[in-house]
Amino acid sequence: MKALPPSEPICVRVNEAARMIGVGRTKLYELIAAGELETVKLGKATRIVTASLHDLVRRRGA
Numbered sequence: 001m002k003a004l005p006p007s008e009p010i011c012v013r014v015n016e017a018a019r020m021i022g023v024g025r026t027k028l029y030e031l032i033a034a035g036e037l038e039t040v041k042l043g044k045a046t047r048i049v050t051a052s053l054h055d056l057v058r059r060r061g062a
Contacts, residue, residue: 011040011047021053031056 012020017037018028028048031037038052 008050010051011049014046014048017048017050017053020050021057 014025014028018025021028023031028037032039032046032048036052036056038049040047040049
């Protein structure tokens, strides 16, 4: 049986998202407020969609 490669989560916590792109929590919340990142509310918890993190890096890197 072939092992499946590890999959990336669909969304991550704020601290993890900030770590992934190398910014602090304050900057991450600024990016959210500016509409640069897509978020999902699960109850009271805010999660950042990982695809939006990749898109942000691609847009800023171009």
